Amino acid sequence: MSRLRLLSAAALLAVAANSHATSFIVTTDSIVGGLKASSDATSDVSSSFRDDKIVRAARDDAASFVASEGAIRGVKLESALDHIRQQTPQLNATDAQLAQAILTI
Template sequence: MSRLRLLSAAALFAVAANASATSFIVTTDAVVNALKATSDATTNVISSSFKDDKIVLAARDDAASFVATEGNIRGVKLESALDHIRHKAPQLNASDAQLAQAILTI
């Protein structure tokens, strides 16, 4: 009888662990997809609106440094471009990192 209980407990544990892992994967996928959609929307707005903007184009090297150092290096041209973008497109609710990555896609 104790062997049956042990097998039942093991089976129940396996099912619960699988359900937790599946739930974690689904939740993670949803969060990642939402962040990707936000990033894609920001990139599309920046790319289409500012592809010929001299201030934004001049900030590409600074944006690359910013992204590569995870925000530790903030060049003057990047700061100017971020201010310029936020002034021209106030509807964007993007972080500095998202805007810097969008600048790199232009």
């Protein structure tokens, strides 16, 4: 009987370890996928708006926005965000992602 309990405990431990490893892999894949999408969005914005006067004028406001974690929203940044969203309506990026993209220009 104790041998049966030992084998049952070993099997239960193996199943539990496998489920934790699988959830770790799924979580890691989700995070990496999200970071890649964010990186692609900021890369698309920074390359297509490199010479745009409205976007370039918003760099200081974008820096304040990023540094204050969104608390400071300047007029030039708001104008640039509206301009970017009008030019690229298919872009699904947050204000923070767009502000970081403006800083990379």
